[in-house]
Amino acid sequence: MERLNKYLAHAGVGSRRHCDSLIAAGRVKINGVRVTDLGMKVDPDAQKVFVDDEPVRVEKPVYWVVHKPPGYLCTNHDPSGRPLAMHLIPHVEQRVYTVGRLDEASEGMLLMTNDGELAQTLMHPRYGVEKTYLVLVAGKPTKDDLQRLLDGVWLSDGKVRAKSVRRMKPQGDSTWIRVVLCEGKNREIRRMLAKLGHKVLRLKRVAIGPVLLDKLPKGKARKLSLPELTELKKSAVSAERRVEKVAGEARQNSDEAESQPATKPVPPRHPAPGAPAGRREFVPNPNSGGKPSSAGPRVYVPKPAAKKSPLARPGPGRPGPGRPAGSRPVGGRPPGKKPFGRPPGRGGPGK
Structure with missing residues (x-):
C-alpha cells in the first residue's frame, strides 16, 4: 500500500502537489x-486507478x-503549431515533461522525465537546486552591476x-557572463539584466545541479x-x-518561545525594619541570593512635597489670596460681565 498521490506521481501524472489537486477536484477514481481524500492509500496490485476516466499505468521512470x-x-x-521540445524525443514512449522550462528565445539543457517526485524537488525554489546559465x-x-545581481x-x-555571477569574456561590444540561480521565475535573468540596462542577446542553460549539457549538439x-x-538524486535528497x-x-524555536513566560515578575521592595524616618533602606532583591550590591545598600530619600504658589489659581468655590469669600459664584461669571469671544452673528455686531 502506498499513498495515492505518490503512486500517481511515480506513474508520471505530475508532481505530488499536482496530484493532490487532481484528487481534491474529484478527478481520480479507484475501482470506479x-x-x-488526500490521505487515501492504494494497492497497485489489487486496485485500478483512473484519472479523468483514463487508466493509470505505472511506467518505468x-x-x-x-x-x-x-x-x-x-x-x-x-x-499556433510552433515546434515543441517534445518533438525532439519522438522515440520516447513514456509520458514525460520538462524539468525547468526555457522561454522560446533561450537555448540549452532541458531535463525530461516522468519521475514527478524528482521533478518537483528540482523545480521548486525552496529546495535551491542550482541552474547554471551562460x-x-x-x-x-x-x-557594481554584478554585485547588484547578487x-x-x-x-x-x-x-x-543570483547565487553567483562571474564575467567570462568580451565579444565585441558585448560580454559573456556566467549566472547561477536557485529559482526559475519567468524570464528571470532577462528581466534582472534589463533592470540594470543590459539587454540579453543570448541565453543558454548549461547545467541543472550536477548534470552538465557538455557537448550535446543542438x-x-x-x-x-x-x-x-x-548524483542528481543525491543533490535532490540533500x-x-x-x-x-x-x-x-x-x-523548535517557536515551541521554546511559547513555553517560556512572557515576563518574569519582579518581587516588591520592602523597607527594612528599624530604618530611620525620612531614609528608607530597602531589603536586597531575594533573587540576588541576599548578596549586597557593590555600591552598598540602596537608600531611598523621599522627595519633599512641592509648595503651592500663592499666585496659583484657586479651585471653584475657594477664595484666593486677597479675594473675599463669596465674591465669585461657583461655576459662573461675575454679574454684569459678558462672555468672552466674538458676539453671535455673521461677521458683525450681534443683534
Missing part, C-alpha cells in the same frame, strides 16, 4: 469509485537530457537574486547516465533534508 534550440516551446501543446549581454557590466533586484513579482537528446542520475532541517529548527 471517486475519491477526494526515464530520464533524458535534451539540447533545446531557440524557437522551441517547453509545453505539450501549442495552438548569458551574452549588450555592453560591459561593471563590478544583492537582489526588485521585479514586479518580488525581489530576485536538437539532440541522450539518456542520463547512471552516475549522473545517482536539498530536501536541508529544507526539513530548517523547518524543524523553526518549529
Whole structure:
C-alpha cells in the first residue's frame, strides 16, 4: 500500500502537489469509485486507478537530457503549431515533461522525465537546486552591476537574486557572463539584466545541479547516465533534508518561545525594619541570593512635597489670596460681565 498521490506521481501524472489537486477536484477514481481524500492509500496490485476516466499505468521512470534550440516551446501543446521540445524525443514512449522550462528565445539543457517526485524537488525554489546559465549581454557590466545581481533586484513579482555571477569574456561590444540561480521565475535573468540596462542577446542553460549539457549538439537528446542520475538524486535528497532541517529548527524555536513566560515578575521592595524616618533602606532583591550590591545598600530619600504658589489659581468655590469669600459664584461669571469671544452673528455686531 502506498499513498495515492505518490503512486500517481511515480506513474508520471505530475508532481505530488499536482496530484493532490487532481484528487481534491474529484478527478481520480479507484475501482470506479471517486475519491477526494488526500490521505487515501492504494494497492497497485489489487486496485485500478483512473484519472479523468483514463487508466493509470505505472511506467518505468526515464530520464533524458535534451539540447533545446531557440524557437522551441517547453509545453505539450501549442495552438499556433510552433515546434515543441517534445518533438525532439519522438522515440520516447513514456509520458514525460520538462524539468525547468526555457522561454522560446533561450537555448540549452532541458531535463525530461516522468519521475514527478524528482521533478518537483528540482523545480521548486525552496529546495535551491542550482541552474547554471551562460548569458551574452549588450555592453560591459561593471563590478557594481554584478554585485547588484547578487544583492537582489526588485521585479514586479518580488525581489530576485543570483547565487553567483562571474564575467567570462568580451565579444565585441558585448560580454559573456556566467549566472547561477536557485529559482526559475519567468524570464528571470532577462528581466534582472534589463533592470540594470543590459539587454540579453543570448541565453543558454548549461547545467541543472550536477548534470552538465557538455557537448550535446543542438536538437539532440541522450539518456542520463547512471552516475549522473545517482548524483542528481543525491543533490535532490540533500536539498530536501536541508529544507526539513530548517523547518524543524523553526518549529523548535517557536515551541521554546511559547513555553517560556512572557515576563518574569519582579518581587516588591520592602523597607527594612528599624530604618530611620525620612531614609528608607530597602531589603536586597531575594533573587540576588541576599548578596549586597557593590555600591552598598540602596537608600531611598523621599522627595519633599512641592509648595503651592500663592499666585496659583484657586479651585471653584475657594477664595484666593486677597479675594473675599463669596465674591465669585461657583461655576459662573461675575454679574454684569459678558462672555468672552466674538458676539453671535455673521461677521458683525450681534443683534
